[in-house]
Amino acid sequence: MQSKDVRQSFIDFFRERGHLHVPSAPLVPHGDPTLLFTNAGMVQFKDYFLGRETPPAKRAVTAQKCLRVSGKHNDLENVGPSPRHHTLFEMLGNFSFGDYFKAEAIEFGWELVTRRWGLSPDVLAATVFEQDDEAAELWRKISGLPPERIHRCGAKDNFWAMGDTGPCGPCSEIYVDLHPGRPAVPWDEGTDSGRYLEIWNLVFMQFDRAADGTMTPLPNPSIDTGAGLERVAAVLQGVGSNYDTDLFRPIIAAAAELSQRAYGSGEGADDVAMRVIADHLRAVSFLLADGVIPSNEGRGYVLRRILRRAVRHGMHLGFEEPFLHRLVPVLGEIMGSFYPELDASREATVTTVRAEEEKFLATIATGARQVQEAIEAARGAGARALAGPAVFQLYDTFGLPLEVIREIAEEERFGVDEAGFATALEEQRQRSRLATGEQQKRMGGLRQVLGGAGDGASAFLGYDELRVEGATATRLAAERDGQAIAVPALAAGEPGVAVFDRTPFYAESGGQVGDQGQARWPGGRARVLDVHKDTSGTYYHWLHVEEGRLERGQVVELEVGESTRRDTERNHTATHLLHTALRQVLGEGVRQAGSLVHPDRLRFDFTFGRPLAADELRRVEDIVNERVRLAMPTRIVEQGYQEAVARGAMALFGEKYGDRVRTVEVPGFSLELCGGCHVRNTGEIGLFTITSERGIASGVRRIEALTGRGAVDHLHAQESLAAAAAGALGVPLERAADEARALHERLKAGERELAQLRRQLVAGSGTAGAGEREVGGVKVVAREVPLAPADELRNLADMLRQKLGSGVVVLGARGDGKVSLVAAVSADLVGRLHAGNLVKAAANAVGGKGGGRPDFAQAGGRDPDKLPAALEAAVDEVAHQLAGPGG
Numbered sequence: 072m073q074s075k076d077v078r079q080s081f082i083d084f085f086r087e088r089g090h091l092h093v094p095s096a097p098l099v100p101h102g103d104p105t106l107l108f109t110n111a112g113m114v115q116f117k118d119y120f121l122g123r124e125t126p127p128a129k130r131a132v133t134a135q136k137c138l139r140v141s142g143k144h145n146d147l148e149n150v151g152p153s154p155r156h157h158t159l160f161e162m163l164g165n166f167s168f169g170d171y172f173k174a175e176a177i178e179f180g181w182e183l184v185t186r187r188w189g190l191s192p193d194v195l196a197a198t199v200f201e202q203d204d205e206a207a208e209l210w211r212k213i214s215g216l217p218p219e220r221i222h223r224c225g226a227k228d229n230f231w232a233m234g235d236t237g238p239c240g241p242c243s244e245i246y247v248d249l250h251p252g253r254p255a256v257p258w259d260e261g262t263d264s265g266r267y268l269e270i271w272n273l274v275f276m277q278f279d280r281a282a283d284g285t286m287t288p289l290p291n292p293s294i295d296t297g298a299g300l301e302r303v304a305a306v307l308q309g310v311g312s313n314y315d316t317d318l319f320r321p322i323i324a325a326a327a328e329l330s331q332r333a334y335g336s337g338e339g340a341d342d343v344a345m346r347v348i349a350d351h352l353r354a355v356s357f358l359l360a361d362g363v364i365p366s367n368e369g370r371g372y373v374l375r376r377i378l379r380r381a382v383r384h385g386m387h388l389g390f391e392e393p394f395l396h397r398l399v400p401v402l403g404e405i406m407g408s409f410y411p412e413l414d415a416s417r418e419a420t421v422t423t424v425r426a427e428e429e430k431f432l433a434t435i436a437t438g439a440r441q442v443q444e445a446i447e448a449a450r451g452a453g454a455r456a457l458a459g460p461a462v463f464q465l466y467d468t469f470g471l472p473l474e475v476i477r478e479i480a481e482e483e484r485f486g487v488d489e490a491g492f493a494t495a496l497e498e499q500r501q502r503s504r505l506a507t508g509e510q511q512k513r514m515g516g517l518r519q520v521l522g523g524a525g526d527g528a529s530a531f532l533g534y535d536e537l538r539v540e541g542a543t544a545t546r547l548a549a550e551r552d553g554q555a556i557a558v559p560a561l562a563a564g565e566p567g568v569a570v571f572d573r574t575p576f577y578a579e580s581g582g583q584v585g586d587q588g589q590a591r592w593p594g595g596r597a598r599v600l601d602v603h604k605d606t607s608g609t610y611y612h613w614l615h616v617e618e619g620r621l622e623r624g625q626v627v628e629l630e631v632g633e634s635t636r637r638d639t640e641r642n643h644t645a646t647h648l649l650h651t652a653l654r655q656v657l658g659e660g661v662r663q664a665g666s667l668v669h670p671d672r673l674r675f676d677f678t679f680g681r682p683l684a685a686d687e688l689r690r691v692e693d694i695v696n697e698r699v700r701l702a703m704p705t706r707i708v709e710q711g712y713q714e715a716v717a718r719g720a721m722a723l724f725g726e727k728y729g730d731r732v733r734t735v736e737v738p739g740f741s742l743e744l745c746g747g748c749h750v751r752n753t754g755e756i757g758l759f760t761i762t763s764e765r766g767i768a769s770g771v772r773r774i775e776a777l778t779g780r781g782a783v784d785h786l787h788a789q790e791s792l793a794a795a796a797a798g799a800l801g802v803p804l805e806r807a808a809d810e811a812r813a814l815h816e817r818l819k820a821g822e823r824e825l826a827q828l829r830r831q832l833v834a835g836s837g838t839a840g841a842g843e844r845e846v847g848g849v850k851v852v853a854r855e856v857p858l859a860p861a862d863e864l865r866n867l868a869d870m871l872r873q874k875l876g877s878g879v880v881v882l883g884a885r886g887d888g889k890v891s892l893v894a895a896v897s898a899d900l901v902g903r904l905h906a907g908n909l910v911k912a913a914a915n916a917v918g919g920k921g922g923g924r925p926d927f928a929q930a931g932g933r934d935p936d937k938l939p940a941a942l943e944a945a946v947d948e949v950a951h952q953l954a955g956p957g958g
């Protein structure tokens with residue numbers, strides 16, 4: 072049975088039993104800031120289980136992509152050695168939202184596993200929570216399993232809870248004996264060794280746990296189950312490891328071929344490396360397909376770490392060049408048909424992965440130098456190991472993994488304080504947890520105070536109306552001492568949050584920022600500063616009462632600031648035009664990676680592997696402005712999701728869309744799913760101009776642009792700048808560029824001449840013996856020279872060294888309260904003299920430090936008056952070094 076048939080048979084089985092097939096949610100959970108990644112099938116249904124939202128059906132079935140690399144479920148370190156743990160895996164699940172319960176869940180599970188999948192009852196076992204007699208009895212009755220194969224287990228594995236409070240309940244798992252022919256072993260031994268393999272977990276949501284720990288039965292108990300597709304496929308395909316299924320074999324084969332190594336039994340170091348690569352390829356590709364961008368924080372950081380982990384394992388296989396991106400198409404072959412986002416993002420994924428690989432390989436190369444320097448410094452200070460904070464800095468600043476630092480240190484025979492590193496790392500984690508935690512608490516607090524089931528949703532009228540009369544303030548909250556609390560009224564001068572039953576204010580979403588404006592009522596007035604909403608459709612208005620008191624129940628007039636809203640609309644429609652124009656100029660591989668629509672400006676991030684050429688940017692601008700000039704009416708309609716996508720609407724992967732979607736169309740040009748605010752006619756945009764284009768992550772570019780008044784103001788400012796430049800050059804604007812170039816040439820020629828003169832000055836006096844002497848039979852030039860740029864000083868030292876043939880040159884220059892020093896030692900003397908130490912001795916005398924190679928070194932100081940003494944110190948050091956240790 073191929074894995075795609077396993078997946079389909081699961082979905083079909085439950086569809087036949089009245090379950091609605093819901094597509095996999097993105098890996099980035101929607102509207103849940105507390106969770107980094109979707110890590111189970113139930114994540115997208117949380118609000119149904121909590122009773123915050125009404126499910127579209129009472130039964131559902133999904134094949135959900137899951138990622139377990141952080142938080143409560145973190146299997147990252149297991150990947151490779153374990154034949155059954157992945158970072159990214161598919162969880163097959165059936166769900167009952169207050170419909171059927173334990174008996175049916177067990178019946179369905181047993182029937183599917185034994186009848187549809189044809190597993191013999193002899194190889195199966197079940198677990199139940201030790202106190203769940205009901206489940207044990209059901210298993211006995213339904214499956215006929217003998218009592219010794221119905222195991223009672225503790226809360227650790229068999230009691231599930233959504234959080235500290237809320238829905239929870241016992242679970243029951245289905246296990247397969249992978250070696251039924253062998254004598255049975257004790258349960259714990261068999262599960263630890265992987266012989267008894269857990270394939271499916273059934274969660275019975277039975278209780279509601281209160282903060283004090285008391286559990287009350289839920290009025291409508293629910294079911295949430297999860298079976299790992301990879302494990303089931305391994306069992307049904309009769310292989311001992313997930314990596315030997317058709318989900319992984321082609322990837323491993325490709326990795327083996329590229330590296331010219333063989334994949335063996337799965338145990339050897341090369342095998343583990345190939346498994347890690349195959350696993351991480353999946354995680355990386357799915358994350359990129361869901362819009363996560365490699366970065367140094369949050370989700371992007373996790374993505375980057377996984378990718379780099381794969382590259383490191385590739386290095387163990389002997390890869391010295393980027394290779395991971397070459398495996399991306401292989402994954403597309405395996406999973407693209409069920410996860411179309413993989414196919415849609417393939418080109419962009421290849422580009423991004425390749426760029427990240429290159430960057431990481433370069434990081435390792437330069438990082439190696441940084442580590443060596445750090446070791447040198449630590450050695451100089453008498454240490455025998457790199458201290459924790461120093462290791463952390465290398466890790467944090469240069470992105471060097473600990474393993475790489477450790478390897479280099481080992482080569483240098485130097486230690487690494489790993490415990491100190493772990494402490495520094497943990498401290499940083501604490502700091503970042505605190506920062507995100509605060510924000511979450513704030514939103515969470517407000518939501519808890521003001522949200523709640525049922526009456527929460529606010530009617531949004533702002534697509535058509537900017538002013539709404541007769542809106543009622545249904546709930547108010549203020550933040551006191553950083554705590555959100557519900558209040559009956561907000562007094563003048565007080566900031567707070569209000570929920571209204573209806574509102575014209577757009578709440579931040581889809582990249583468009585929240586509206587600003589006013590609330591007015593008899594005797595009072597408030598400024599609306601920002602608006603957010605939650606998944607239940609409650610709109611939170613951040614406002615500042617300027618006059619009077621805003622009481623709960625007050626009927627108010629709400630008005631969105633018209634000119635800023637219109638500016639926002641211009642920028643939003645322009646963003647859509649820009650998106651299409653980019654695809655026209657750069658190709659269909661361009662994908663939106665993020666956007667910000669603000670009244671003052673717009674920002675658009677997209678996947679593309681290189682900077683845009685000036686003429687490409689110009690063409691993009693021209694295409695957008697042409698649409699503006701054509702003054703085309705926009706068409707905004709609601710329709711079925713499938714219908715919209717069939718018409719070619721651009722949907723963003725990683726966004727959650729309902730059955731009914733809103734599409735925004737510029738006829739014949741652009742069609743996108745979008746809930747934002749738009750101009751009625753593209754002519755309203757007036758003018759569009761790009762102000763910057765740059766890379767923000769590997770494979771991701773950012774364009775910033777302006778429209779309307781902002782664009783005109785920008786052009787005026789540019790004009791003034793150009794005029795000012797021309798004025799300073801003293802020529803008309805048309806001649807300014809030529810004049811600047813000519814001036815630049817003259818300046819460069821002058822500098823060259825000056826350098827030449829300085830050289831002659833130094834060389835001429837050098838032969839006459841100025842500063843030249845003999846120390847212990849070695850020729851030494853130690854002297855002051857005119858102030859010159861650092862590279863010129865180096866050249867001077869070099870020239871003098873050559874002139875000496877065999878000898879030492881120490882030069883110093885001073886000016887601006889600073890001293891520059893260089894020391895050069897001719898090759899024949901390198902064994903006896905060390906330029907780095909010479910320059911160090913000199914630097915000490917001028918209050919500075921420095922060092923470098925044995926043949927050449929540079930330093931700086933801060934005490935110009937002491938330069939002559941510094942040069943003497945260097946000469947003394949020559950004598951000292953020549954005398955040898957103890958001399």
Ligand code: ATP
Nearest residue numbers: 139146155156157160269270271272297298299302
């Ligand atoms: P295990 O104890 O084997 O790590 P778990 O108890 O963490 O499993 P659940 O959280 O109950 O697993 O998830 C339900 C099912 O998802 C499991 O029965 C298993 O089939 C699958 N599963 C869980 N974690 C992974 C993983 N890291 N890789 C592949 N499949 C997994």
Ligand code: MG
Nearest residue numbers: 139144145146
């Ligand atoms: Mg686990």
